[in-house]
Amino acid sequence: MGRNEIRLRRQKMSSGRIAQHRNYGQLMERHERDVKIRRITRTVIYFLIVLFLFIVFLLVKRWENNRESVEKTSVINCEIRSGCTYSGNWSRT
Amino acid sequence: MSEAEIQQEYSILERSRKNPTAFGELYEKYFDRIFNFVFRQTDDEELTADLCSQTFLIALKNLERYEFRGVPFSAWLYKIASNEVNKHYRKQKGNKVFSIEEVRIRELIEQGNDSSDEESIQRLMNYLKELPTEMLQVLELRFFEDKDFKEIAFILDITESGAKMRTYRALDRLRKNFNLRIRYDGKE
Numbered sequence: 001m002g003r004n005e006i007r008l009r010r011q012k013m014s015s016g017r018i019a020q021h022r023n024y025g026q027l028m029e030r031h032e033r034d035v036k037i038r039r040i041t042r043t044v045i046y047f048l049i050v051l052f053l054f055i056v057f058l059l060v061k062r063w064e065n066n067r068e069s070v071e072k073t074s075v076i077n078c079e080i081r082s083g084c085t086y087s088g089n090w091s092r093t
Numbered sequence: 094m095s096e097a098e099i100q101q102e103y104s105i106l107e108r109s110r111k112n113p114t115a116f117g118e119l120y121e122k123y124f125d126r127i128f129n130f131v132f133r134q135t136d137d138e139e140l141t142a143d144l145c146s147q148t149f150l151i152a153l154k155n156l157e158r159y160e161f162r163g164v165p166f167s168a169w170l171y172k173i174a175s176n177e178v179n180k181h182y183r184k185q186k187g188n189k190v191f192s193i194e195e196v197r198i199r200e201l202i203e204q205g206n207d208s209s210d211e212e213s214i215q216r217l218m219n220y221l222k223e224l225p226t227e228m229l230q231v232l233e234l235r236f237f238e239d240k241d242f243k244e245i246a247f248i249l250d251i252t253e254s255g256a257k258m259r260t261y262r263a264l265d266r267l268r269k270n271f272n273l274r275i276r277y278d279g280k281e
Contacts, residue, residue, distance in 0.1 A: 004229060006222045007136050007192040008214070018128045021142040024117045030146075031113060031153050 094165045102166045110156050120149055123167055127174050130238060134178045136192035144181060148174040168244045175230070175248055189226055197237060202271065213271065220270055224263060231259040 102119065109116040127148055132141040151173050152159075159169060182189050195214070202213055221229065230249060234240040240248070245256040 004222060004224070004226055005188045005190045006218050007190060008198065008218060009136070009192050009194050012194045012196060013129065013132060013138075015125055017138075018125050021128065021138075021145065022121075022124050023146075024120050027120065027146060027149055027153070028113065028117075030150055034150070034154060 099161075099165055103161060106156065106159065106166065109153075113153055113156075116153055116156070119166065123170055124149075126167065126238075127170055130171060131174050131178060133192055133233065133237065134190065135181070136190050140181070144174065144177045147177050151177070162247065164244050164247045168240070168247050171234075171238070171240075171244075171248045172250070189229075191221065191229055191233065193221075193237070201236070217271060220267070228259050228263040231256055232263050235260055 105115060105118050109119070124145070128141060128145050131144050131148070132138070135141050135144070148170060152170055159166075198214055198217060202217065221232075224232075227249075231245055234245045234248060235242075242253050242256045242260070245251075245260075246253040249256065251259075
């Protein structure tokens with residue numbers, strides 16, 4: 001059993017016949033379409049990256065706000081319960 | 094290919110990078126050669142037209158990345174075409190087809206003293222059938238496309254000495270079996 005299939009062609013393909021497949025206009029159309037698709041894809045990817053960074057920024061911001069409010073609440077609770085004040089370090093009055 | 098011709102092609106490429114319409118000149122120049130090269134490996138006109146169009150499309154898309162490496166621009170097109178053909182066969186998972194013009198086979202046989210009768214043609218076909226694909230590719234580029242070893246090495250992504258070795262081995266067996274007088278450099 002051969003590794004390749006070898007075929008014998010009686011005649012060489014004529015240049016007229018090859019010319020039927022030659023179409024630079026069509027190739028240019030495909031190229032322009034490809035360029036357009038590539039440009040749109042790139043824009044969408046950039047947009048998604050910016051959106052992702054923005055969401056991360058919002059989440060960090062929210063997490064910081066939550067932490068601050070938790071700290072404030074604990075300070076108030078501590079003052080109410082045991083009369084602690086915060087002036088750089090905790091001291092009992 | 095002369096130095097002036099390579100220079101002229103390079104200037105067309107430079108223009109094509111700014112304006113892809115200029116690439117048309119190279120498309121017209123090389124379409125027939127690439128078509129014949131692909132057709133010899135597929136034996137299917139419509140498939141060849143598709144792969145050929147894909148080859149030029151890829152070339153056009155990657156023009157920015159093309160850099161001169163001591164071989165003519167056509168070698169780059171052959172390389173892309175060869176990759177596209179291999180990709181097609183990988184997808185199909187079928188045997189690779191080599192469709193050779195009878196005229197060329199007769200020319201090869203007539204270089205020796207044998208007359209090119211049907212029996213010797215059949216023997217040569219059987220011999221080619223048993224050759225590994227890598228050797229067939231090298232022989233095709235060397236004797237049907239008249240490429241030098243540097244170009245063959247670039248197209249098939251092998252070393253120049255590797256291309257020479259493959260050709261030498263294939264030709265050695267060819268000489269012994271068919272009494273052909275093909276020289277290592279491809280000339281009689």
